[in-house]
Amino acid sequence: MESYIVSNWVVGFLLVGGAGLAWLVQRSRMWSQAFRDIWRRRRLAIGLIALYVVVALLDSVAWVGGVHPGEDAVAKHRARSVIDRLFADSQERSYSAPLAATEFYGGSALRKPGSHLLGTDLIGRDVLYLSLKGARVALLIGGLTSLLAIPLALLFGVPAGYFGGRLDDVVFFVMSTLASMPGLLLLIALIMVLGKSTLAICFALAITGWVGFCRVSRGETLKLRELEYVSAARALGVSEGRILVRHILPNLMHLVIITFVLMFSGLVLSEAILSWLGIGVDGSWGQMIDQARNELSRDPVVWWNVSAAGAALFGLILAVNFVGDALRDALDPRTAREAE
Amino acid sequence: MLAYLIRRLTYGVGVVFGVLFFLFVLFFTVTSPDDVARKALGERVTPAVVEQWKINHGYDLPLFPAPGAWQENMLFEHYRRMLTFDFGRSDADDTPIADRIRSGMMPSLTLTLPLFVLSLLTAIPLALLVAFFRETYIDRLGVVISVLAMSVSILLYIIGAQYLVGRLLHWFPISGFDSDPQLIVRFLALPLLVGVLAGLGGDVRFYRTVFLEESNTDYVRTARAKGCGEGRIMVRHVFRNSLIPLLTRVILAIPFLFMGSLLLESFFGIPGLGAITVDAIQGNDFSVLRTMVYIGSLLFVFGQIITDLSYGLVDPRVRLE
Numbered sequence: 248m249e250s251y252i253v254s255n256w257v258v259g260f261l262l263v264g265g266a267g268l269a270w271l272v273q274r275s276r277m278w279s280q281a282f283r284d285i286w287r288r289r290r291l292a293i294g295l296i297a298l299y300v301v302v303a304l305l306d307s308v309a310w311v312g313g314v315h316p317g318e319d320a321v322a323k324h325r326a327r328s329v330i331d332r333l334f335a336d337s338q339e340r341s342y343s344a345p346l347a348a349t350e351f352y353g354g355s356a357l358r359k360p361g362s363h364l365l366g367t368d369l370i371g372r373d374v375l376y377l378s379l380k381g382a383r384v385a386l387l388i389g390g391l392t393s394l395l396a397i398p399l400a401l402l403f404g405v406p407a408g409y410f411g412g413r414l415d416d417v418v419f420f421v422m423s424t425l426a427s428m429p430g431l432l433l434l435i436a437l438i439m440v441l442g443k444s445t446l447a448i449c450f451a452l453a454i455t456g457w458v459g460f461c462r463v464s465r466g467e468t469l470k471l472r473e474l475e476y477v478s479a480a481r482a483l484g485v486s487e488g489r490i491l492v493r494h495i496l497p498n499l500m501h502l503v504i505i506t507f508v509l510m511f512s513g514l515v516l517s518e519a520i521l522s523w524l525g526i527g528v529d530g531s532w533g534q535m536i537d538q539a540r541n542e543l544s545r546d547p548v549v550w551w552n553v554s555a556a557g558a559a560l561f562g563l564i565l566a567v568n569f570v571g572d573a574l575r576d577a578l579d580p581r582t583a584r585e586a587e
Numbered sequence: 588m589l590a591y592l593i594r595r596l597t598y599g600v601g602v603v604f605g606v607l608f609f610l611f612v613l614f615f616t617v618t619s620p621d622d623v624a625r626k627a628l629g630e631r632v633t634p635a636v637v638e639q640w641k642i643n644h645g646y647d648l649p650l651f652p653a654p655g656a657w658q659e660n661m662l663f664e665h666y667r668r669m670l671t672f673d674f675g676r677s678d679a680d681d682t683p684i685a686d687r688i689r690s691g692m693m694p695s696l697t698l699t700l701p702l703f704v705l706s707l708l709t710a711i712p713l714a715l716l717v718a719f720f721r722e723t724y725i726d727r728l729g730v731v732i733s734v735l736a737m738s739v740s741i742l743l744y745i746i747g748a749q750y751l752v753g754r755l756l757h758w759f760p761i762s763g764f765d766s767d768p769q770l771i772v773r774f775l776a777l778p779l780l781v782g783v784l785a786g787l788g789g790d791v792r793f794y795r796t797v798f799l800e801e802s803n804t805d806y807v808r809t810a811r812a813k814g815c816g817e818g819r820i821m822v823r824h825v826f827r828n829s830l831i832p833l834l835t836r837v838i839l840a841i842p843f844l845f846m847g848s849l850l851l852e853s854f855f856g857i858p859g860l861g862a863i864t865v866d867a868i869q870g871n872d873f874s875v876l877r878t879m880v881y882i883g884s885l886l887f888v889f890g891q892i893i894t895d896l897s898y899g900l901v902d903p904r905v906r907l908e
Binding site: 420421425426427428429431432433439440441512516519520524525526533536537540543544553560561564565568569572 | 603609610614617618734738739740741742743749750754843846849864865868869876877879880884887
């Protein structure tokens, strides 16, 4: 199947899943109260994240079809997203400053004078367009990696904490082994061995990222295991599997949400570092910053590339960090005191 | 105490063996020595040349032990070489890896040691100050600034500082290194500034949480009740009792000072171990990368044992048994 069809399906699933989650949250008193609390405190940050999500989704819905009559046969058969279509005819020859009427070097006239809100890069691509496209890459890195790492951590951490014994020893040894390798080096080693595709990079990030949450979920399960309602369930003859699914897992959910949000910003920032080392994901903001590295030494200075990518990255990370803090305050009873 | 130390060391050795096995899986089975040889030699080579390269670099044994010949294989060789610190030659340019590590250690330390001390000296007082003014606007402002500082990618700190301080203000050279102590200060100023700034937000926030947790304890309330001043409480009671979580973070960081800083070193042209690693990444030099991961985990295991032992020194209630 063409990759754009898969991408369209994913968007559909995400919309349906999001609606389902919203319905579940709205049904549960605890969750809806927590989310109302966060919404009240962090309206701006949540709005900003929503904006990034909308841009990413718009960039994920693609279809084949002519954009304008004069284009060549090859371009006609390429799938293009909504964002691609908005900027379909924005190619210039080289650098132009934001809203400039002429090229930055040489001063010859632009094809579309005054239309590039954030200027164009070395090979004439619109910087606003590239920055918007980066949103999809960033959300993909954060989302896909969390989707791999969090289930992996629960799969090992919860049984290890619940059953203890040999299983716990083995899981703990694997965790200590992985944790003792320097994170960034392990990440680089994995990517060099596994390859530089988006999936391989997310996989490598997940391998290095799951240990922390595995430790947390193991510790929390150790505590939950001793609680009265778990003993009660056991006394009633409920099977171990059912106790894990019905009594332990739901009580770890708040940690899952907090970890997801706090992990997210770390992942996107790590990708920027990887991009700088030449092993990042194509089209990310990190790669834009990497490509713009030497532009500040040009004379006159080309500042809009690195500023646009940096600001886009900063905006997302900042919003996620703020929401993450509010989430932790609202959902984690341990820090509730501090939030008051 | 001795029994604890022995048990702890045994577990540490176990972890190092685990790391070595992981590295073997990654660098010998997922990418075979043939892949490494092709990467070093290029795609268009005859099998004979590949075999010769493997013999020269000591990759010519079978991967796993065969019955009767348990020493003649890569798995055994990998463990033997790593555990005896016989790192061999680089896959990319044939220089001895041990020499490179020896030459990179000092430049790394001249950057990371001052960076470590300066970071502690700025972050801990700032965090104490913010915790002192808890639940006021100063505290809230401090937290917001910390989160803002944390959200900026380190790449932007580096690029920004090089542009602003190096190019516009011309205070310091943009990059480079020298063994002359007077010049070193000028070369290190900019990376140190960036390193301290980039870590400050996260550090202040972490230490603040630690201090706040400690300020909510009963003995702090008692100290306040008997009329102890707030400043004295912060330093004498809160800070001293926060040492355990602080030590966990601080002592564990010390061994890694040898590894240098990947980004700072390669951006600012400091020929330390971090820069060597970045060169290895860009040159597809698997042997150097493998060695660096191994040394890093050795240092980590060592640091963790030291941290555990230090708890006993800081907190007399902790008994190591």
